[in-house]
Amino acid sequence: MAERELLVVDELRVEIPTxxxxxxxxxxxxxxxxxxxxxxxxxxxxxxxxxxxQAMLGLINVQGLRLAGEARFMGQDLLAxxxxxxxxxxxxxxxxxxxxxxxxxxxxxxxxxxxxEGLVLHKGMxxxxxLEEARRLLDECRLSEPAxxxxxxxxxxxxxxxxxxxxxxxxxxxxxxxxxxxxxTALDVTTxxxxxxxxxxxxxxxxxxxxxxxxxxxxxxxxxxxxxxxYAGQLVERAGVDxxxxxxxxxxxxxxxxxxxxxxxxxxxxxxxIEGSPPDLFAPPPGCGFxxxxxxxxxxxxxxxxxxxxxxxxxxxxxxxxxxxxxxRARVVGDA
Amino acid sequence: xxxxxxxxxxxxxxxFTIWFIATATFFVMHWVPGDPLSDEKAVSPEIRKNLEARxxxxxxxxxxxxxxxxxxxxxxxGISYTQKNRSVNDIIAMHFPVSAMLGALAVLFAxxxxxxxxxxxxRYRNRWPDGAIMFAVILTVSxxxxxxxxxxxxxxxxxxxxxxxxxxxxxxxxxxxNMLVPALVLGxxxxxxxxxxxxxxxxxxxxxxxxxxxxxxxxxSLQIFRHHEFRNAVLPLITVLGPAIxxxxxxxxxxxxxxxxxxxxxxxxxxxxxxxxxxxxxxxxFYGAFLVLMVLLVDIIYGLVDPRIRLQGKxxxxxx
Numbered sequence: 325m326a327e328r329e330l331l332v333v334d335e336l337r338v339e340i341p342t343x344x345x346x347x348x349x350x351x352x353x354x355x356x357x358x359x360x361x362x363x364x365x366x367x368x369x370x371x372x373x374x375x376x377x378q379a380m381l382g383l384i385n386v387q388g389l390r391l392a393g394e395a396r397f398m399g400q401d402l403l404a405x406x407x408x409x410x411x412x413x414x415x416x417x418x419x420x421x422x423x424x425x426x427x428x429x430x431x432x433x434x435x436x437x438x439x440x441e442g443l444v445l446h447k448g449m450x451x452x453x454x455l456e457e458a459r460r461l462l463d464e465c466r467l468s469e470p471a472x473x474x475x476x477x478x479x480x481x482x483x484x485x486x487x488x489x490x491x492x493x494x495x496x497x498x499x500x501x502x503x504x505x506x507x508x509t510a511l512d513v514t515t516x517x518x519x520x521x522x523x524x525x526x527x528x529x530x531x532x533x534x535x536x537x538x539x540x541x542x543x544x545x546x547x548x549x550x551x552x553x554x555y556a557g558q559l560v561e562r563a564g565v566d567x568x569x570x571x572x573x574x575x576x577x578x579x580x581x582x583x584x585x586x587x588x589x590x591x592x593x594x595x596x597x598i599e600g601s602p603p604d605l606f607a608p609p610p611g612c613g614f615x616x617x618x619x620x621x622x623x624x625x626x627x628x629x630x631x632x633x634x635x636x637x638x639x640x641x642x643x644x645x646x647x648x649x650x651x652x653r654a655r656v657v658g659d660a
Numbered sequence: 661x662x663x664x665x666x667x668x669x670x671x672x673x674x675x676f677t678i679w680f681i682a683t684a685t686f687f688v689m690h691w692v693p694g695d696p697l698s699d700e701k702a703v704s705p706e707i708r709k710n711l712e713a714r715x716x717x718x719x720x721x722x723x724x725x726x727x728x729x730x731x732x733x734x735x736x737x738g739i740s741y742t743q744k745n746r747s748v749n750d751i752i753a754m755h756f757p758v759s760a761m762l763g764a765l766a767v768l769f770a771x772x773x774x775x776x777x778x779x780x781x782x783r784y785r786n787r788w789p790d791g792a793i794m795f796a797v798i799l800t801v802s803x804x805x806x807x808x809x810x811x812x813x814x815x816x817x818x819x820x821x822x823x824x825x826x827x828x829x830x831x832x833x834x835x836x837x838n839m840l841v842p843a844l845v846l847g848x849x850x851x852x853x854x855x856x857x858x859x860x861x862x863x864x865x866x867x868x869x870x871x872x873x874x875x876x877x878x879x880x881s882l883q884i885f886r887h888h889e890f891r892n893a894v895l896p897l898i899t900v901l902g903p904a905i906x907x908x909x910x911x912x913x914x915x916x917x918x919x920x921x922x923x924x925x926x927x928x929x930x931x932x933x934x935x936x937x938x939x940x941x942x943x944x945x946f947y948g949a950f951l952v953l954m955v956l957l958v959d960i961i962y963g964l965v966d967p968r969i970r971l972q973g974k975x976x977x978x979x980x
Contacts, residue, residue, distance in 0.1 A: 416878055
């Protein structure tokens, strides 16, 4: 069955073995991506956003890792693939950009060599042709003096320059999907802006999809078409970017927005913080993971995990009992 | 040129190191009870006086030290006390090449073996090859080399008996066949040390972010090992190669004795027993200088291999 979606993740579960037992890092996450669109995966550190994506691509190299669910990319389940099959997808049809560009490059090999490597592997290019293509890619990613960069080593470039080089590396073989895991977190604000702008431009010219992992709502607002908010290994809200920002439904999403500085703030106005901490993922609570920190928590929230209900306002879904169709009768006026 | 300045700086500090070694050895040696003449059968006080005058032992310690240091600076280590009419320079020139050849082969065994075993152990981490290799490493580190030397001689005899002809000589010197087993025994301890280091360094590299990048590029684990892990894991080993050479050359004394190899080590041990002042001083200072040079050489090689160090002098490493 041919799917319109580029990527469909269905009930993905990841459990990572540690000395203290299994960490239930991802607990049934589902989302899908359309070709040419950008999906932002948002959430705080440890919510499972990076783990979901890395597990999907087989990048978590831990013995005894438990994976369940499906991740269909162009109709094929990535989780069912052998390592050899995955190697024909990784780097070729899915490119990946990591958070810290300096540690993501091998310090002892030149930028050019590291970009050319994928081209030789997936496109069967000769070394020399691949290096020339690497130069062209660096140029496409607006890196100054691309011919010189090809023969330079990672430590000779700044963080912003390296991030451009990493984007060039991820795009080398013309992937349909670019996964960017906190691509601007390690960069200063002006460089962040340039990198985001570059990604938008490349998406337009190449028509690829971007899966953007971030904790920064400003980045989300600027880049995303759709947003998936994660909390404690679960998806708590999924919506189009306009819906999400105009009608955030899940209490966690709303708390996140209150905790983000914005343009209309008055000098001296304190930022709201989200009191408490996320639940223990060794033994996740039976109910809603956010309920101990939620202002609206009800008795049912402690006992049962809410389903993803269609939001009452806006077009998204929200994992909150307040969105249950029967909730409105008991609802306190003005609570929305 | 920064490299030349670096090398000359290191050489100057090397001279100080050697001077310190010479001075320390000189005074410790004279501090030990007895002197080169006291070991001989009882000599009459007159003869003893004559001998002391001939070797300069009647002068004050300070004067002796001054004479020694100045002639050493000219490259003259003096005449042996126990081997009549042989200069220390002659002894070194004749026997050091033997030690050097044995040592070089041992270093080769140790590095190749260490890298190989370490890489295998890391690749099969926590599986049986890793366990077996690490067990052998602990065994090798804790058993002194003379035990392995005697054991290997025993095994050679058994092997030759089994074959009915002499495949390998038990002891003695002359040709590659004589070097093989002593070099292996000599390099064993260092090989174990390097194995452990290579294993740790391979694991560290394997856990780094850029290996994840390489996997995200679609490289197979063998390709990643060949193009990214191996080379970066070997780099830290180069830094300990200097001290490793030191360990092997000093360890050589015992192995040379057991295999009756006419290397410098045997003369050194004999000289210490007989308090042969000039030979002790000569060999100590010579080995000191040799090791200072080796460590310098290793550091230069490391700079050539690792681009982060190689390029630093060019002022190209501009980081924002």
